[in-house]
Amino acid sequence: MHPPALTTAMLPVLHIVEAGFTRTVQLTDPPCTIGRSDENSIFLKNNEVSHKHAEVRKTEGGYVIVDLGSKNGICVNGVPTREHALKHGDIVKVGLARIFFRQLGSVEAPAPQAPTVDLNEERIDPAAVRLFTRNNALSWQAFPVEYHREARRLVVVMVDPTDLGAIQEMELLTYCNVEVVAAGRKEVLSAIERLYPVMEEAVEGARRQVPSAASEPTRLGMPVVTEGDTERELGVSRLVSLILEDAVRMEASDIHVEPRRDRVSIRYRIDGVLVERRSLPLDLQHLVTNRLKILADFDISEKRFPQDGRCSLAVLMREVDLRVSTFPSIRGEKVVLRILDRSVARMDIEALGMEEAAKAQLLDLMNRSEGIILVTGPTGSGKTSTLYAAMNAIRSTELNMVTLEDPVEYEVPEITQGQVFDNPRFTFASGLRSILRQDPDVILVGEMRDRETVQVAVQAALTGHLVLTTLHTNSAAAAIPRLVDMGTEPYLLGAGILGVVSQRLVRRICPHCKTVDRPAPDLLAAAFPGHDMSGATFYRGAGCDQCLKGYKGRIGTFELLPISEAIRGMIVAQSNASAIKTRAVQEGMVTLREEALGKVLQGVTTLEEVMRVTYAEF
Ligand SMILES: [Zn+2]
Secondary structure (H helix, E strand, O other): OOOOOOOOOOOEEEEEEEOOEEEEEEOOOOOEEEEEOOOOOOEEOOOOOOEEEEEEEEEOOEEEEEEOOOOOOEEEOOEEEOEEEOOOOOEEEEOOEEEEEEEHHHOOOOOOOOOEOOOOOOOOOHHHHOOOOHHHHHHHOEEEEEEEOOOOEEEEEEOOOOOHHHHHHHHHHHOOEEEEEEOOHHHHHHHHHHHOOOHHHHHHHHHHOOOOOOOOHHHOOOOOOOOOOHHHHHHHHHHHHHHHHHHHHOOOOEEEEEEOOOEEEEEEEEOOEEEEEEEEEHHHHHHHHHHHHHHOOOOOOOOOOOEEEEEEEEEOOEEEEEEEEEEEEOOEEEEEEEEEOHHHHHOOHHHHOOOHHHHHHHHHHHOOOOEEEEEEOOOOOOHHHHHHHHHHHHOOOOOOEEEEEOOOOOOOOOOEEEEOOOOOOOOHHHHHHHHHOOOOOEEEEOOOOOHHHHHHHHHHHHOOOEEEEEEOOOOOOOHHHHHHHOOOOHHHHHHHEEEEEEEEEEEEEOOOOEEEEOOOHHHHHHHOOOOOOOOOOEEEEOOOOOOEOOEEEEEEEEEEEEOOHHHHHHHHOOOOHHHHHHHHHHOOOOOHHHHHHHHHHOOOOOHHHHHHHOHHHO
């Protein structure tokens, strides 16, 4: 059933906005003078104005705005003018005021040919979505999809595009000219549910429970959530669990709850990039922080020193492991929650994204009974996942597999996992020595951090143990001089090392909005020097509500340097990294850069992304 079609054709309306004051004038009997009254600064239509700036006149062709000699003249849609035939959607600047001109009749009733959108295909601009609250969206049965800040234009999807009252309210709220497209009630309401999760209501709910600082001054600096405050606690705990649910749903790896000067910022790290998801009113900071500290079993009265710990919570019907830490910033405690992905513990070597040849080589190395295999790359490049995948590939009850981690993030069955402490009696080096007394076959050392660890690890590798470990270097070859710098004898290293994996994570193109792309010529030339790439097809994500700027998820990109006899000789002779790399390439090594570019040509990721994560390789 459609609402009745409009009969008042082309009814003109002016929204006049100045310094936050708004006034809506219907142009029923022009001319209408726009100017300043003596008693206030709002522009008026009638004869009360004392300083006339402009006038709207009715002509045969419609309405015309004429400058009456104001100091700075008038401006229509950014263009200075003396006289302008008004069109629906024009923005006129007169003095300090902005005037939105609308002809209400120009919004058509939803006839079969009325503009409609398929909401799945519509690209929804998050900046537009933020202009409405959930309550706005529900009460108007509408949500914004496009926001053109400069042009002050907003495209809104509405169930009832003839709801002029709602459109006027939207324009007043957003200071934009609203263009309406129609969509079915069901689609609009389900989009609102998706775009405006109940979080905002929860923020309001929690806020209502907050005692004002004025009424309870003694509580400042004290834990506000105490026993007995059941109702208040409920509001805040609901808000906190919604934040956790939202983060898990968005597949975030970290949640940052950070007090700022004017608000509490909530950011998620998604696919390696921090994104501000929302902000909370500052008065919720203590409550939310305390709630998180209670969940992590921290001392909530301790605010001056950092705390860290972990906990498991039920989020979205599944158990989620969190590593929680606090940091006392000058604006209060910042809380960071790392969401540990249990699937990493079961990581399969097939799922890493390694090319067949490199994977086969790595498995071959993993099946040796002694030596060191190194995984290198910057922090957050997926080294841990690769180590676990490698361990899982050879896991067996016939092997004694022991790890030394800082800290243990993922629990793996059938493996003995140890965790170093901030204590000289249990460091990587001393822990490694005690593991060696426990008859190990495979040892995973979280990180080669110091000289002593490197020396014990090499010793272990030379005495019948397979050692897996990580190092921070940019390329596989660079790991070798680094280990020598850290105090290994080159001849011992040459004898002990089996291979080095170097890796990065690249963001995948979102499958929902993947589209053909034409990278900039200089980018192509830099990535494929000397190659004619005119026949290749490149892709990017256009951006949709399923993804973040056209990317969704990440995949590893790898370089595997197996230590051949020739390279072993070069290590002993202390050749530099680039000579070792050159030799490895001659022996068939696919470099990180080549492998990543292969993923670009397969349409898995973009050239920009590969440039971003492998810049050190170029
Ligand atoms: Zn997408």
